[in-house]
Amino acid sequence: MATTRNRTAKAAAEAREGDVGPAPNGAAGADLGLDAETLLRFYREMTLIRLFEEAAQRGFRQGKIGGYLHLYIGQEAVAVGFLHEYRTGDHVITAYRDHAHALLLGSTPREVMAELFGKGTGLVKGKGGSMHLFDVENGLYGGYGIVGGHIPLGVGMAYAQAYQQTGGVTQLYFGDGAIHNAAFHEAANLSGLWGRDGLNPCLFILENNQYGMGTSVERATAMTDLSAKFDSYAIEHEDVDGMDLFAVLECAKRTVARVRESGRPYAVEVQTYRLSPHGAADFLERYRSKDEIAEARKRDPINLLEARLLEADVADEATLTAIRDEVKAVVEDAVTFADESPEPPLEELATDVYADGAAS
Numbered sequence: 001m002a003t004t005r006n007r008t009a010k011a012a013a014e015a016r017e018g019d020v021g022p023a024p025n026g027a028a029g030a031d032l033g034l035d036a037e038t039l040l041r042f043y044r045e046m047t048l049i050r051l052f053e054e055a056a057q058r059g060f061r062q063g064k065i066g067g068y069l070h071l072y073i074g075q076e077a078v079a080v081g082f083l084h085e086y087r088t089g090d091h092v093i094t095a096y097r098d099h100a101h102a103l104l105l106g107s108t109p110r111e112v113m114a115e116l117f118g119k120g121t122g123l124v125k126g127k128g129g130s131m132h133l134f135d136v137e138n139g140l141y142g143g144y145g146i147v148g149g150h151i152p153l154g155v156g157m158a159y160a161q162a163y164q165q166t167g168g169v170t171q172l173y174f175g176d177g178a179i180h181n182a183a184f185h186e187a188a189n190l191s192g193l194w195g196r197d198g199l200n201p202c203l204f205i206l207e208n209n210q211y212g213m214g215t216s217v218e219r220a221t222a223m224t225d226l227s228a229k230f231d232s233y234a235i236e237h238e239d240v241d242g243m244d245l246f247a248v249l250e251c252a253k254r255t256v257a258r259v260r261e262s263g264r265p266y267a268v269e270v271q272t273y274r275l276s277p278h279g280a281a282d283f284l285e286r287y288r289s290k291d292e293i294a295e296a297r298k299r300d301p302i303n304l305l306e307a308r309l310l311e312a313d314v315a316d317e318a319t320l321t322a323i324r325d326e327v328k329a330v331v332e333d334a335v336t337f338a339d340e341s342p343e344p345p346l347e348e349l350a351t352d353v354y355a356d357g358a359a360s
């Protein structure tokens with residue numbers, strides 16, 4: 001696990017000993033046309049997400065974050081890989097595990113942390129909290145707490161992009177638990193139908209982190225090949241290893257381009273693992289064993305990336321430590337900002353409830 005402490009050498013060595021995964025991209029991304037600067041940016045982004053989430057967890061336990069809090073620890077490579085293909089005019093929509101998406105799309109750590117702290121300086125003025133981040137200027141259309149509820153919205157957004165001929169695509173993230181929701185099936189049916197005429201440039205990114213709260217995939221469905229469910233709606237699909245950033249990058253590049261060019265939907269089932277509890281209050285985790293989590297940690301996506309960067313001489317230990325220290329300072333600054341920011345003023349209580357002019 002990548003933490004704020006000095007742990008690079010040992011963890012990277014362990015990751016090297018473990019299964020580093022397939023290496024389809026040669027020396028740490030060279031075949032993907034990625035230069036050292038870009039590769040180190042990915043490392044910085046993944047580290048930022050990890051340290052931001054660890055700080056948020058501390059904030060929750062200190063009682064500074066109200067409501068609920070879901071962390072993206074273990075899944076960093078997914079959003080980093082797919083959002084690398086984000087272009088202006090694209091839309092991104094996800095469920096409540098949304099901090100990483102906001103940070104990667106350009107919301108600042110300060111405004112995201114302040115939102116978690118419920119402060120007036122937050123991304124949505126402290127009115128949304130962790131589960132309802134929203135930043136339309138940067139392409140983020142939420143942040144939703146109702147499982148599966150955002151899937152029809154994403155399909156509709158993709159329809160609008162095609163209808164208005166914007167050239168944009170929608171990246172629609174959702175979980176293995178959400179695929180059993182009726183909203184998914186109704187929306188996927190329409191997506192397949194509209195897609196036949198090139199009217200649904202929607203990339204379904206199914207983040208299979210193996211659990212929906214305490215329920216494993218095997219206990220949630222008799223048909224555990226989740227991406228095969230897209231066959232019912234004539235939406236083509238593939239699987240990818242979500243712990244290996246290079247596998248995700250390769251898949252994202254190809255699939256986002258495919259959706260953009262065709263206007264047809266496509267689905268990727270990302271095999272990933274939630275290394276954190278479901279939510280910050282779920283610390284007992286009675287539904288999975290310590291051995292299972294320890295096994296999964298051997299393929300911690302940040303450790304795998306570190307191992308690749310070191311092996312390919314893209315960076316040395318000192319460079320990676322410097323990046324982590326820099327990111328740590330950014331996160332500490334965000335926490336201080338959130339802590340010191342004022343509560344939302346009382347006059348804000350009833351604003352943003354209705355669109356301007358809609359309230360009587």
Ligand SMILES: Cc1ncc(C[n+]2csc(CCOP(=O)(O)OP(=O)(O)O)c2C)c(N)n1
Pocket residue numbers: 097145146147148174175176177178179209211212213274278
């Ligand atoms: C409609 C609805 N039913 C139940 C819940 C309670 N609930 C919150 S998260 C969750 C699990 C969803 O799992 P998954 O889609 O795999 O997402 P993950 O938490 O793994 O990212 C459930 C059942 C909810 N928020 N909304």
Ligand SMILES: [Mg+2]
Pocket residue numbers: 175176177207208209210211212213
């Ligand atoms: Mg899940």
